[in-house]
Amino acid sequence: RKEVEQDPGPFNVPEGATVAFNCTYSNSASQSFFWYRQDCRKEPKLLMSVYSSGNEDGRFTAQLNRASQYISLLIRDSKLSDSATYLCVVAANSGYALNFGKGTSLLVTP
Amino acid sequence: GAGVSQSPSNKVTEKGKDVELRCDPISGHTALYWYRQSLGQGLEFLIYFQGNSAPDKSGLPSDRFSAERTGGSVSTLTIQRTQQEDSAVYLCASSLQTGVTEAFFGQGTRLTVV
Numbered sequence: 568r569k570e571v572e573q574d575p576g577p578f579n580v581p582e583g584a585t586v587a588f589n590c591t592y593s594n595s596a597s598q599s600f601f602w603y604r605q606d607c608r609k610e611p612k613l614l615m616s617v618y619s620s621g622n623e624d625g626r627f628t629a630q631l632n633r634a635s636q637y638i639s640l641l642i643r644d645s646k647l648s649d650s651a652t653y654l655c656v657v658a659a660n661s662g663y664a665l666n667f668g669k670g671t672s673l674l675v676t677p
Numbered sequence: 678g679a680g681v682s683q684s685p686s687n688k689v690t691e692k693g694k695d696v697e698l699r700c701d702p703i704s705g706h707t708a709l710y711w712y713r714q715s716l717g718q719g720l721e722f723l724i725y726f727q728g729n730s731a732p733d734k735s736g737l738p739s740d741r742f743s744a745e746r747t748g749g750s751v752s753t754l755t756i757q758r759t760q761q762e763d764s765a766v767y768l769c770a771s772s773l774q775t776g777v778t779e780a781f782f783g784q785g786t787r788l789t790v791v
Contacts, residue, residue, distance in 0.1 A: 601779070609784075610768060610782035610783060610784050610785055611720070611768075611782050612782070613779045613780070613781075616779070654719070654720070663733075664710060664722050664725045664733060664736070665710065665722075665770075665780055666722065667712070667719055667720040667722070668719060669718065669719030670719055
């Protein structure tokens with residue numbers, strides 16, 4: 568079983584739509600959670616960290632459910648520029664490597 | 678420099694040759710990671726270094742792969758006797774501390790083994 572699993576998509580949505588991505592992780596000792604964004608042929612970049620209480624950054628909302636070992640990312644009012652691959656990232660804690668999911672591909676169309 | 682620097686950006690090598698990939702992390706970052714990404718695939722963890730601790734080599738796919746980090750800064754990933762399946766983008770990242778803080782990635786080295 569992969570440590571971090573994501574629906575690969577692709578998700579094709581029209582501009583202005585709301586889209587949600589889910590991610591599950593297998594290590595119950597995981598302590599740090601992130602969403603990264605990767606554009607085609609570019610390096611991954613941090614989109615947002617995910618906190619236990621959930622957190623929001625503009626049109627992006629991240630949620631964490633420790634009991635179900637589940638992380639989500641909600642994007643509201645999708646823009647063309649949101650088209651990218653979204654990577655779910657989990658780490659047990661300091662001293663452990665970041666584990667990346669394979670990513671969910673999003674294409675926002677006009 | 679301001680970010681993570683990797684060199685070369687592209688490398689084409691013949692099967693069986695050795696290659697060295699270099700990563701220059703952000704100054705002051707104690708954690709350094711190597712990942713590889715094959716076309717259309719996710720990031721595969723290779724190795725990470727944290728300060729003076731022994732590196733976690735659990736992701737290295739074979740004994741042809743090795744890495745070192747000199748003086749807690751620059752890292753070199755070496756692949757001996759390259760094979761075609763080694764073709765991928767090799768990404769280096771650094772962070773202030775392993776796992777709990779943002780990792781910043783370099784632009785990667787695209788390795789092609791012919």
